[in-house]
Amino acid sequence: MSWWWATITSGFTEPTHAWNLQMMRIFFGIGCFAKFVHGATGGGWQRFDEGQISRFLMKRRLGTAWTSRFVVLYKPLLIIRILASLSLAMGFMSLPSALLVAAGLAFEMVFIPRFLTFFMLLLSLLLACAGNLGGFLSVDWDGVGSGNTWAQAMIVLLAVDLYINTAWLKLRxxxxxxxxxxxxxxxTAQEIRPRLAGWNFYYPGFVREALCHPDGSPKPLAGFAAKSTIVIEFLIPIGLLYSPTMPLAFATGIICHFFFMLMLPRHLVTYSICTVSTYFAFAAI
Structure with a gap:
């Protein structure tokens, strides 16, 4: 019986290697750091300044009084969550840092609600439930215990759910x-890119030429890429759950997310790093 099924059926008490979630913590922290820095640049720092559309929309949605209080906290919270993600990546006060990262992601959900942000929020909360996330700038390669088992099992289930549901929605x-x-x-991204602040929609020109006709209609390679994406996203979690195919699934997932980043680098790089970080939770004991 594989470790993840044994963990679930035994009440989350099967011992597991400590380094699994410690390595995930490092990469997840790096991904969140990149996301939070991105959120504070390219116009993010000025998002709720007077006269900005985001401020106007929040006033209309939540009222002037609430918006005024939110604006006071906005920039300090941007800085706090950047520092918290860096602290999490380095292993300094890991559990409190994971909670602060979760708070920073929940804070973002107030004004930019996205499924991927919510996915990262759940991951950070699960890391905060782990018993051993390593020390400052260190990884416990030899430690084995049950302190991380529940969090590890939940992260595996969350990652499997993400991939399977994403593939199913695309298939439909x-x-x-x-x-x-x-x-x-x-x-569309190519057309609106000059009107946006920052490096929001850049991708290599040869990619667009290979996938798109000048009028925006798909070339055959685009259809092949779409169908291949569905198959790969469905197979990655299955491969990760089976020990002999785990290295292949690990490498395939990294390559797949690299191509996702070619389409939307600045936004998808953070999601890709955080998603790939969950692969360490699949590591067999």
Whole structure:
């Protein structure tokens, strides 16, 4: 019986190697650090300054009084969550840092609610439930115990759910299967990029030329890429759950997320790092 099933059926008491979640903590912290720095740059620092559309929309949605209080906290919280993610990556006060990172992600959900941000929020809360996330700038390679078992099992289930559901939603979409979603997204991004602050929608030009016609319609390669993405996203968690195929699934996942980043580097790099960090939770004992 594999470790993850034994863990669940035995009440989350099976011992596991401590380094699994410690390595995940490092990479997850790096991904959150990149996300939070991105959120404070490229116009993010000025998001709620007077006259900005985000401030106007929040006033209309939540009222002037609440918005005024939120604006006072906005910039200090941007700094705090950057420091918390860096502290988490280095292993300094890891559990409190994970809670602060979770608070920083919940804070972002107030004004930019996204499923991927919520996924990262759940991961940070699960890390905060782990018993041993390592020391400052160190990893306990030899430690074995049950302190991290529940958190590890929940992270595995969350990652499997993310991949399977993402693949299922894409499979149900004729627009995605045909490659039209990819081609139209890349064409639109190319058109609006000069109007946006920062490096929001940059991707290599040869990628667009390979996938899109000049009018935005998909080339055959776009449809092939879309269908391949569905298959790969479905197979990655299955491969990670089976010890003999874990290294192949690990490498495939990294390559897959690298190609995701080619389409939307500044936004998807953080999500990709955090998602790949969950692979360490699959490591067999």
């Amino acid at each position: 979409s004729p627009q995605f299967r045909s490659g039209r979603v990819i081609s139209q997204w890349m064409t």
